[in-house]
């Protein structure tokens with residue numbers, strides 16, 4: 085079967101196994117020379133790829149328990165965040181941490197230790213997980229939690245599937261009064277203003293900025309900063325007060341085929357970014373439903389096809405707080421000068437983070453999309469050296485191309501700890517992805 | 526009041542998809558299977574997702590004698606009955622060993638006929654209901670690679686047509702489902718052409734629509750109707766020479 089990540093680069097062929105239960109999985113694992121788990125394939129690069137055997141959790145997706153009094157869910161790792169919301173929102177529960185798409189699996193959310201717009205207050209996905217079971221290469225199923233096999237538990241967050249196949253997971257939801265977010269939008273004329281807006285919103289649960297990365301000069305870093313809180317009942321308008329937990333399903337669009345890649349040239353990207361900035365309305369107390377606030381891109385299925393068949397690469401880095409301004413400025417200048425526009429660029433502020441290979445650290449993170457072309461990789465290498473110079477790192481779940489030296493340096497502090505756990509679980513190095521082979525993980 | 530669907534052969538992948546499809550529309554479920562305790566995880570899942578009632582029953586389609594007692598002891602006569610029981614068997618083994626052959630014939634034909642006979646009488650008496658029989662395109666024309674399975678399915682297709690004709694006046698509708706290739710555990714070892722192969726969820730969606738719209742024969746995916754039209758129209762003197 086032909087497989088790729090969400091960016092469509094790289095592509096590979098592998099035997100894909102859609103297991104339904106642990107018996108079937110164990111059989112497959114014992115026969116495979118190397119393997120890696122795969123959820124919804126929303127990681128951008130090669131984290132969920134392997135050219136011999138890919139174990140898909142798409143059919144390993146049953147809910148096992150839902151305690152609607154305590155907001156605790158137990159399910160198999162192929163259940164998606166969208167499905168969790170479907171069973172819980174009407175009862176007043178929501179995800180504690182959610183990435184910018186709900187079409188990811190619980191297993192994928194753990195393996196990438198995903199973050200949301202509330203990382204500065206609530207941390208990464210690990211903060212809501214109580215326990216999980218893990219199939220390791222020996223065929224054994226290991227129970228992991230903060231009190232049992234804690235090293236394996238923590239190493240699996242951000243471990244990119246390299247500690248084993250995550251099986252049954254128990255996690256905690258948060259209580260909400262409504263399915264709506266009360267949002268404040270601020271136009272920031274440049275990077276300084278944007279960072280000041282994040283500082284001001286430090287006590288607000290959610291904050292994020294869309295940044296126009298083709299703006300330059302005085303407007304470098306021009307952005308639209310959005311902050312939000314779960315709306316309480318009394319903030320709702322009268323017509324939605326009666327059913328505060330119900331959001332009418334919206335029509336979805338789909339990109340039916342790959343668009344020609346020339347469509348996204350400098351001009352169209354520039355136009356889009358300007359439009360986004362000028363059309364964005366500044367204001368307070370705007371009410372938006374959770375889908376529009378958290379998952380604006382999910383309403384267009386297969387939006388990745390707008391980049392054409394060749395695909396695209398996402399570049400997401402984080403820089404320590406003290407270096408963030410200088411580092412981001414250099415990065416934005418390089419991009420602006422290269423003219424290789426990013427269609428979507430997102431800026432977020434992270435809080436402190438513990439862990440093994442988890443991506444976040446206290447500081448700013450910038451995520452950019454680049455359509456694939458012959459000049460791209462040399463630009464990205466320049467960005468790598470800036471990130472390296474300012475002691476930052478790149479998010480593995482978005483990566484498709486960084487080199488092993490840069491990786492080893494930027495994850496230096498946690499890498500050996502991680503490899504110790506991995507060696508113990510996987511002495512024959514059977515758990516492998518194209519990414520882990522490239523990075524020597 | 527919410528409706529109830531009975532799914533016979535509830536462990537199959539298509540059955541699981543049909544259970545989700547109907548449950549998402551508010552149907553309560555009666556799930557029949559051999560070793561029905563293995564359905565338990567799936568039951569919790571269905572209840573959590575759709576907040577419906579689900580009951581499991583131990584049932585063997587080859588235990589013909591038990592069928593009347595079984596139906597009489599049901600707590601509730603369902604609105605819709607779907608039979609998915611079937612077995613591809615191994616053509617080569619079936620043509621050489623009678624036990625293997627008999628098992629294919631009984632699992633695809635006699636067994637489903639036995640249980641549907643009893644249920645049909647009940648629905649006829651009540652004058653309301655729908656019976657869905659999952660047959661196969663393999664029953665449309667016998668081919669050397671699977672004609673024992675195919676002939677049992679052909680018999681089942683004819684049975685369903687007759688039943689539909691008989692029950693028409695009693696307000697009981699019968700749907701014949703003829704899947705083409707479906708990605709399930711039955712076909713997991715085959716290399717199926719991707720474009721012609723349905724996911725179980727697509728089949729389930731088609732079945733739900735067919736029940737609502739009272740279709741008589743459903744080919745799923747839809748283009749199999751035309752593929753089979755062509756296959757059926759090949760003259761026998763040519764067909765017999767083909768290696769199909």
Ligand SMILES: Cc1cc2nc3c(=O)[nH]c(=O)nc-3n(C[C@H](O)[C@H](O)[C@H](O)COP(=O)(O)OP(=O)(O)OC[C@H]3O[C@@H](n4cnc5c(N)ncnc54)[C@H](O)[C@@H]3O)c2cc1C
Nearest residue numbers: 123124125126127183184189191192195198199244245250
């Ligand atoms: C539009 C969009 C927006 C996004 N926004 C964010 C964001 O805001 N924040 C963020 O953190 N991320 C974000 N992401 C990235 C996404 O959340 C992660 O890549 C996530 O891991 C994808 O989950 P998945 O189920 O698709 O996993 P896959 O892409 O299939 O796999 C990702 C990794 O998880 C491993 N894995 C999957 N399942 C298991 C399992 N059962 N056991 C062990 N390992 C497993 C794989 O081996 C692989 O290494 C976004 C992605 C998209 C497409």
Ligand SMILES: NC(=O)c1ccc[n+]([C@@H]2O[C@H](COP(=O)([O-])OP(=O)(O)OC[C@H]3O[C@@H](n4cnc5c(N)ncnc54)[C@H](OP(=O)(O)O)[C@@H]3O)[C@@H](O)[C@H]2O)c1
Nearest residue numbers: 534536537538539585586609610611661704706707709711
């Ligand atoms: N997959 C395809 O491409 C395809 C194409 C055309 C038609 N079909 C038909 O679709 C139906 C479902 O098939 P599937 O693909 O989902 O395959 P499947 O998983 O093999 O389904 C067959 C089901 O029949 C059950 N069964 C077999 N013998 C039984 C018995 N004695 N008593 C009770 N139940 C019994 C099996 O239960 P156990 O698990 O207990 O064995 C299983 O649940 C079958 O009728 C098949 O012929 C399938």
